[in-house]
Amino acid sequence: MTTIYPVVWSNNKVLLIDQTCLPSQYTLVEISRYEDMAKAIKTMIVRGAPAIGVATAYGMYLGAREINTKERETFLKQLEEVAEILRQTRPTAVNLFWAISRMLKIAYETIGTVEEIKNTLLETAEKINAEDLQTCQDIGKNSLQIIPPNPDKLSILTHCNAGALATAGYGTALGVIRSVWTAGRLKRVYADETRPRLQGAKLTAWECVQEKIPVTVISDNMAAHCMQKGLIDLVVVGADRIAANGDAANKIGTYGVAVMAKMHNIPFYVAAPLSTVDYSLKNGDLIPIEERDPSELYQIGDSVIYPDGVDYYNPAFDVTPAKLITGIITEQKTVKPEELISLKPELSYH
Ligand code: MRU
Numbered sequence: 548m549t550t551i552y553p554v555v556w557s558n559n560k561v562l563l564i565d566q567t568c569l570p571s572q573y574t575l576v577e578i579s580r581y582e583d584m585a586k587a588i589k590t591m592i593v594r595g596a597p598a599i600g601v602a603t604a605y606g607m608y609l610g611a612r613e614i615n616t617k618e619r620e621t622f623l624k625q626l627e628e629v630a631e632i633l634r635q636t637r638p639t640a641v642n643l644f645w646a647i648s649r650m651l652k653i654a655y656e657t658i659g660t661v662e663e664i665k666n667t668l669l670e671t672a673e674k675i676n677a678e679d680l681q682t683c684q685d686i687g688k689n690s691l692q693i694i695p696p697n698p699d700k701l702s703i704l705t706h707c708n709a710g711a712l713a714t715a716g717y718g719t720a721l722g723v724i725r726s727v728w729t730a731g732r733l734k735r736v737y738a739d740e741t742r743p744r745l746q747g748a749k750l751t752a753w754e755c756v757q758e759k760i761p762v763t764v765i766s767d768n769m770a771a772h773c774m775q776k777g778l779i780d781l782v783v784v785g786a787d788r789i790a791a792n793g794d795a796a797n798k799i800g801t802y803g804v805a806v807m808a809k810m811h812n813i814p815f816y817v818a819a820p821l822s823t824v825d826y827s828l829k830n831g832d833l834i835p836i837e838e839r840d841p842s843e844l845y846q847i848g849d850s851v852i853y854p855d856g857v858d859y860y861n862p863a864f865d866v867t868p869a870k871l872i873t874g875i876i877t878e879q880k881t882v883k884p885e886e887l888i889s890l891k892p893e894l895s896y897h
Contacts (some may be wrong), residue, residue: 549718549725551711551754553593554601556673561605563593566712570753581610581629588636588643591744595713596787596823597679600642604672606633607650611668614661622661626654638835639796639864641788641825641897646675648896679715682820685878686719687726690818693874693881694727694781700734701727701780704770707741707798708750709785709818719785719818721754723876728760735761737779741798742767743843743861767800774811782808783876786819791891793869793884794831795819799862805871817867818876821890827897831866839863 555562561578567590568574576592578584584606587593593602610629616622630647637643650668657667694701703724710721717725727733736755741747748764755762765773773779782804786795795801795817808815828834841859845851853859869884879890 549711549716549754549758551757552716553595553598553712554605554676554715556605556669556676561602561609563587563602564712565592566594566750567592569712570749570756578605579609581606581613582632584609585632585636588633594746595708595710596640596642596785597683597714597719597820598712599637599640600646600822601672601676601679601715603633603643603646604650604675607647608665608668608672611654611665617661619661619664622664623654626651637837639787639837642822645822645896649675652896676715679820679822680717682822682878683714683717683719683722686818686820686876687717687722689878689881690723690726690783690816690876691730693816693876694730694732695814698734698780700732702735702737702778703727703733704737704739704773704779704782704804705751706739706747706782706784706801706804708746708754710751710754712750712754713785718754719820720783721751723783723816723818724760725758728758733760735763737770737773738762738764739770739800739804740764740766741800746798767803770804771807771810774807774813779811779813781814781816783816783818786817786823787864788828788834789817789819789824789875789887790828790831790834791824791826791888792830793872793875793887794834794866795869795872795875795884796831796834796836796864796866799865802865802867802871805867809871814873815871816874816876816881817872821877821879821892822896824887824890825897826888826891826895831868834864834866836865837863
């Protein structure tokens with residue numbers, strides 16, 4: 548079990564692990580206002596689709612708490628404004644929009660005073676946090692059924708960080724790896740460094756080190772070589788948004804890893820909660836892809852590493868087509884991408 552919880556409600560405020568400071572510093576940031584939560588999401592103090600969803604849910608409560616009226620209609624109108632500010636933070640991770648819809652729905656459906664609606668919103672945020680932890684553990688448990696019998700111990704490659712830090716705790720892709728490790732079936736994790744923000748080198752590697760899971764960090768351009776040399780038995784990654792047909796958006800570079808895995812006949816799995824599936828989108832072409840500030844590319848620390856006069860392009864995510872995905876591991880079961888539609892919940896918050 549992991550003890551890394553990136554979003555915690557404590558003493559009437561939210562404590563976030565500042566993921567921009569890891570691995571050199573473990574710092575907690577206190578958030579009491581929804582505008583600060585929006586900023587924390589935008590600047591990636593909290594990141595990873597499910598963790599963003601949990602943080603957003605608390606952000607909605609913090610916003611609700613600040614609304615100073617007893618009038619239900621005025622309250623709901625101002626809550627919509629809070630939702631809009633939170634929606635403007637990061638466009639790709641659908642869990643953010645999922646959490647906002649769920650929080651708004653409960654606010655509209657709660658019969659009672661404004662104070663009672665506020666209490667229900669806090670309870671719902673707490674519930675979303677607890678549910679996500681359980682969901683990740685279920686994903687980990689389900690993954691044990693798809694682990695090939697050979698070799699006895701597997702080397703698993705992952706990209707970015709889909710770990711405890713990216714969820715309520717435990718992780719999706721790294722949750723799978725944790726479960727395989729606990730089952731005694733893991734030889735080693737290969738963690739892609741994950742340019743430009745280095746979530747693999749900084750966060751996945753840090754989580755593995757905390758739990759003494761053997762980890763080798765490679766730069767992104769080494770993955771094909773490792774596969775060719777027979778060092779990788781399986782790939783598992785997380786997702787930020789999965790379309791109804793199984794096309795999956797994840798951290799930039801994931802698509803390349805999937806192409807390489809196909810070339811080398813290595814199983815390529817996506818591990819994600821159903822809250823990451825956007826059934827309203829027919830395919831991955833419709834997934835909005837965030838573009839971030841180019842300084843993430845051209846600057847390392849205080850040093851500018853590119854010459855003057857170049858142009859930049861910094862998409863934060865790419866879409867892996869369903870045909871490259873061996874299976875999607877969810878909290879319910881593992882399905883082929885084309886079977887994802889069979890898991891569509893009756894009540895959807897997308
Ligand atoms: O830009 P980030 O760090 O928020 O991107 C995170 C990822 O791409 C993760 O792989 C994804 O959110 C899945 S997290 C369980």
